[in-house]
Amino acid sequence: MFNRTLRRRTVMAGVMLAALAGVSPSVLAQDLSGELVILQWQTGTDGQMWKDIEAKFMELHPGVSVREFQPAGGQGDARGGMRTALLGGEVVDIIINTWPAFRAELVNSGILRPIDEQWASFGWDDKLSQSWRDLGSIDGTTYGITYTYGDRSAIWYKTSQLEKAGITPPATWEEFLASFDKLKAAGYPAPVVIPAKYWAHTEWFETLLLRTAGVEVAAQLAAHQIPWTDPKIKTALMKYAEMLQAGCCAAPATMLATEEPYPTLYTSEESSYLLFGMWTNSALKNDLGLEEGVDYSIFQFPALGMGFDDTSSVDTKELNVTTNGANPAAADAFLDFIVGPDASNIMANYGYASPSTAMDGSLLGPVQQIATSAVSSSKVQFVLGDLLPGDLVDEYRVQLQKFLQNPTEATVDEVLAAIEAKAATAY
């Protein structure tokens, strides 16, 4: 699905830019006024990016003032705070959302407004391919407009560390496991950093599941059409165990207390590999002042040779509009703006890839280029944890924490049985 997007972007970016710049503002800028409220839960550099995006929107639409609503009380997972806000009667126009399961929850609560009409009238088909539209749809009705996507099967590394250990980015699972000893010998005691305080320890399981069983199995598992006790799921978790037993990581307790991987990875120089989302790019560039592609880079998850090495886990962020928002006209205009050139290019400068053809692909840094092309040549599946119902995802994360503490076959059986028990009540 990403093939088409990418090809179009590279071929047509210049043309589209010129065309859009000339046409769209006059169509959109009419009579927009009032306040536009966005439920924005990102902080740090991502939060700053949103400030820039909103400022640009207000510049284009001087009549509109954008107000961010920041929820409190969602440690580790922003959904908790967002539920509190929305179910507490908070009225917003736009919701930033990265969890398909949460979108479904909001639709079921009657909070979201379909955007099929806007899709046609604004002509978003020119900017986003059908596959992106499908991604934001539930049963044929479109609710989300994707504004960024990321490779979740990319492993981050610091170039100097691999050089010091005398290795190149491993291409196969065996090479990957073998590189641990070399890295340790080079003075990096925990080659892989797994921030397991809240959720990031599930990333390894999720890509391993794709690589051992394929995207269909992962999709079936997300929908609970196959049980967690299925042997295929166990195989994936046993691969994870293999990696832990090969001495990839720090003590379980250290993983369970880690929520911020960057200090460990790049300040105290203890670890080398990190499987984490593309926001890492923005954090390394903007917070730690490292140079993309020079100081650090990524490689795609090593090949397992089990027939599914063309798969990748991806995430997206989308915007949803609400049924009760006070300013639907401005909200719709904002959706159009977010897939337009101005917003896409601001995001590209922060290191985020937009699926929109309006983005100038040349603005993306070298790391983001690697990720984009990896995704475009893969069969993709959305991050599993973000597809699971809220109640189950909690249990899933906790059980995998339990697995980390003692990655034996017995634990694997126990953990999968426990998740299955919860899943039986969660759908």
Next chain:
Amino acid sequence: MIGRIHWWTVILVGVIATIWVIPVLGIVVTSLRPPSEVALGWWRLDTFSITFSAWIRVWDEYPLAQAFWFTGMLAALATLGTMLLAPIAAYAFHFLKFPFRRLLLILIINAFVLPQQVVVIPLFTLWRDLKLIDNIAAVLIPYIGLSFAWSIFLVKNFLEDFPKELIEAAKIDGCGPISTLRHVVLPNATSPIFAVGVLQFLWSWNALLLPMLYLRSMQPLPVLLTKVAGTYESNWDLRSVAAIVTTIVPLIVFVIFQRQFAAGSQTRTGAKE
């Protein structure tokens, strides 16, 4: 104390007390040194420099100043409410006769058993239905309402030792119940009223759970503090500044009034000389 001073006890207590304040020292030092220097520990002296960078940046990066005033306002209103209403009610319960007096009193002073978790869900749904979420009344009402259990009890206990001659004299002078309260009781009950105020101030300044759930656009310092830890960054220097700003006012109030605390708890535990 009688006999000679046992210096070993002084030293032992001194050592423990020093250990006790180390965490406080830790965030003060962390807030004043560049993050690169303290990456391996705030106490390390490999290189040592002082910077006010975090102290300057934090005000721009987070609405700390606004939150500071807002917290002060919330705490002040909650404190005034309790300082005003509790003594009046305590007076009524102690000196006046009315139906259900004892029943109401028992209900109120035993409400201390309620954990704040009890109010979370009902008031959340009530405020939602009344459109009071994000209104300061949403936190002020529980702040004040929950304080009565101890504040009325505290003032009423004081009134039990109130010289009844004064009340009698007021009556003879023709004072009604309300003017007796105003002219005789309140002016002579400043110490418990003050103690109630200090306690309520600390409690409402430090509140986290209720404002986190009931307030939105403006949030007090403890809630802001939990947000300062960036989603994907470690900003120990900024966190430390925010922590210091959050705690400095209640800490000063506490330090100034700790004698009253100590003296108060002494009389209140029946440990009178």
Next chain:
Amino acid sequence: MTRSVAEAVTDRSGVPSRAGGGRLRLPATTGWRIKEAPAAWLLIAPVIILFGIAVVYPLIDTIRLSFYDIKGLAPAKWVGIGNYVTLFNDSTFRNTLLTTLIFTLGTTVISVSLGWVLAMLCAFAPAHTTPFRGMMFVTFGISEAVSGYMWLNILRPDKAGLLNAVIGVFVPGYAHSWLGDPNTALWALIFVASWSGVGLPLMLCFAAVQSIPKTVLEAAYMDGAKPTSIMRHIMMPLSLPGVRVAIFINLLGALRAFDIIYVMTGGGPVRATETVGYFMYRESMTQFKLGYGAAATVVLLVAVLVISIPAIIQRTAGAK
């Protein structure tokens, strides 16, 4: 915040207070009997209204909601005691009961016994230890949220954590993740809660020790008693009233703990630090299972009530 409430609740609660204080009786006849009742109602009206909204209504509503199944915005469904049945079959909840018990007893035993011993030590040189008592009491004035941040700094899992660094002096390269290891996370929290809570027991016990009649201590000194035996045979038994207050306040505060858990561990790792008070928050305010959360709250309330029975009896009897 729970702490200061509990603190305020204190002392006047379960304790043999007001030893000799002559209780004031209302005079049999008064000049303003007629106007009394209306005036009284006028005076207590605001209190009754606020108390009704903030205490009585939530109490009744929590109990009512605990009999319903409410998920998100879906309509409430009557389930009788269904939520309670689910709760006690929920191994996560049973685990929170145990965690709450350990946390509550742990913080109470540590902070009260430490405060008590320190109070007795201080009593041997009251003037010279005043600044030290102040230093330890001051931590009591720091909010739980801020205490949590201070200790996150000390308990960091790497060598930049002071605790690890100190142990590292004896065991080179030592780095234990105190809050990441389910076996130590709860105890780390207990220690931090005790750290911030020790000030009050210290002050209460010190006051109690100070109130021991000087003649008793003088007599002991005359008999040549050692400080340790004075502590054991005179100070300990005679300061028990103060200790009882301290225990009660700590029990109340620890049972309701929320802030410190929220800031330091978020209930983790692997739910090792999830107490009933935190479980209630997670189920009702992040998962929005309001009925289920309400049932957990009722269980918490019952626990607090049981502990408070002596105090309730005392207060009720004293409510003249």
